[in-house]
Amino acid sequence: MTQSALDQLKRLTTIVADTGDLNAIQQFRPLDATTNPSLITAAAQQPESRELIEDAYAQAKKEGYELDALVERTIDILTVKLGVEILNIVEGRVSTEVDAALSYNTEETIAKAKELLALYKEYGIDQDRILIKIASTWEGIQAAKVLESEGIHCNLTLLFGLHQAKACADANVTLISPFVGRILDWFKKAENVESYPIEKDPGVLSVKQIYHYYKQHQIKTEVMGASFRSIDQVLGLAGCDLLTVAPGLLEKLNNDQRHVVSQLSLDTELTAQEHQEISKAEFKQQLEADLMAFQLLQSGIDDALLNVVFGITDIVTYILGTIFIVILPGPNSLYVMSIASRFGIKTGYIGALGVFTGDLILILCTVLGAASLLHAFPWLFIILKVVGASYLSYLGIRLLIASIKTWQSKPQTLQTNTSNTASNEQFHPFRTALTISLLNPKAILFYLSFFVQFVDPDYPYPALSFAALSVILQIISMGYLTILIFSGVKLATFFNTRYKIAAGCVACVGLLFCAFGIKLAVSTM
Incomplete structure (x- = not known):
């Protein structure tokens, strides 16, 4: 019997579910899962989540929180509760995101990460099963450096360039999530083209560049491709350490019968640059010089905050x-x-x-x-x-x-x-x-x-x-x-x-x- 593309891909890459939908996670049985505030919001509107919401509110109220602090605490508790539910299904880890409003504040990011981890510990979850998801700003990366030194594992997201990946390597972060689809979207708009062949897809090529750089320099940080627009992009990165994929694309992969082979290898013709630690000034300079990465990082944070929609701040x-x-x-x-x-x-x-x-x-x-x-x-x-x-x-x-x-x-x-x-x-x-x-x-x-x-x-x-x-x-x-x-x-x-x-x-x-x-x-x- 012919294996589906999804089953073949699982032999080459660790598949991660990019969703908070417990039913979808149960269906596709990924090893890990990632969440973000939008996914948590979608999951919270499911009828089966009502009890989790009520319990989260009751716990926050019992802890003495009021008004906006009560809402913030309730959301943190709900986020963790959904994470716990996910961990009851998957064998591996779940990524839980720190509030995007803290992306440029190192100390508050560290504090929020520890708050979330403390909640997980209350539910008996080992911290090795948690990845704290942080935006790849300089301040976010420095927060991850401190957290990693204390044994708290991090997933650096909103990553669009090699300079961000280098800074994450310097911080010894556990995992990075370079975005594929958003890079493709940016180049399609900038170059006024409708599509690229997969071998020239800017998002796929960006992840391959980062992956090869890490492997050639024996950097232990895991690379997890994210933000996919099609199964062609997913299969174009077969062999990557991890790929986080939305349920809709997982369904398409499950119904696809094409032959899947690894698209990443270490016998590359690329010449590795000598790895040197990147300073804050160099990071800022390279980020500003990379218009795509600069715009996508900022818009990614803005989208998370949604502070431009009718003047609504969050x-x-x-x-x-x-x-x-x-x-x-x-x-x-x-x-x-x-x-x-x-x-x-x-x-x-x-x-x-x-x-x-x-x-x-x-x-x-x-x-x-x-x-x-x-x-x-x-x-x-x-x-x-x-x-x-x-x-x-x-x-x-x-x-x-x-x-x-x-x-x-x-x-x-x-x-x-x-x-x-x-x-x-x-x-x-x-x-x-x-x-x-x-x-x-x-x-x-x-x-x-x-x-x-x-x-x-x-x-x-x-x-x-x-x-x-x-x-x-x-x-x-x-x-x-x-x-x-x-x-x-x-x-x-x-x-x-x-x-x-x-x-x-x-x-x-x-x-x-x-x-x-x-x-x-x-x-x-």
Whole structure:
């Protein structure tokens, strides 16, 4: 039976999965895996990741973190948790990336790397199975040098030139990840060509140059080709130490039957240059002289930060933080689910629209500077707190009364009673959900403190920044509330003939609203 190109490639090269998708890793069984914030974000949106998200948030909260520090810590914990899940599948290592915002700060990169490693140790993971992923700036490479001297292994990424590879060799880093596809993209645009034959592909040739340089100088740092655009590029580097490949390309390799041979060997005609340590000045000079490497390194860091998209400074952190916040139990989500279970899908979405409207009003208040107003007049917060707590308690008491009536109803009249109640209340869900949103001062303060963290103060159109943040919030919120609405309808079907159980659940919801009211009443700004 003919082996697939993937199976043949595995005999020549260590295959690494470039994904956080646990299902894909399980399918292709690579030895190692690499992750980055974008991959973590994609993985976090999978339904099976919800428990990991909730656990990560709970742990960060328990450790005493608040607001933006809470979000940052939650993301670190989630990143490590996903790394642990990956290590339960692969036999080798996982690469975990340091925040790109630290790419030009050696000391903070070292500190963040040690924080991540400490989290892995809490989960019983040996540090030899972790590669700390750092951008190949001079500062990042120096951070890796310190970490490697302490036995912490590093993967230097965003590497586009031999000068970066030489500096990484001087730092004795464990592994480098030269990018193939991005180099190809740059040259295609710069030279205005549609494609290159694989033997002239600039990205493939760059990795080959680095690989031969390392082997000819007996440098132990491993070379892992990354950022591929096609399986031809992957197979063009067959024989490289490692290749990190996205699931889509792994699937194509698995379905390809071509014969695969090594494309890298040490009997090269290239004459090796004498290896000498590269100084900071030489590194900077050579980087600036290499326009491709200079532009791609900077754009790679900018892309990771996403600080040029509508003036949003860190969209990955914002998306993850919003996911964490949206799925936390609260009066808004509880109300939408409860009315969907009592009155149906349409009513559930009417309530959800009230929540969305409340969110938009709070965001508008943020844009208009409501934070300064609340801090200038603390009594406004007290008024909001009292009114909000009273309203939640009022809703809770109404639900408790409704639960008593449901308990006393006969099974055959339960549906009729519910329908009559719906006819009396069907025009109120929007107003009620909107009121719950607007009278929650904790939610107000959250918006005022959270949103402003992600808007670049130098961006000339801040309204666009807030609009983009709002759209992201509403998409995530709509997805979550849709799940709750349909869950509520399924519960209604279950409770239709189980009226005493239904009454007990309605009472529990009523008690939760009362509890939210009490919690709000004792809260402080």
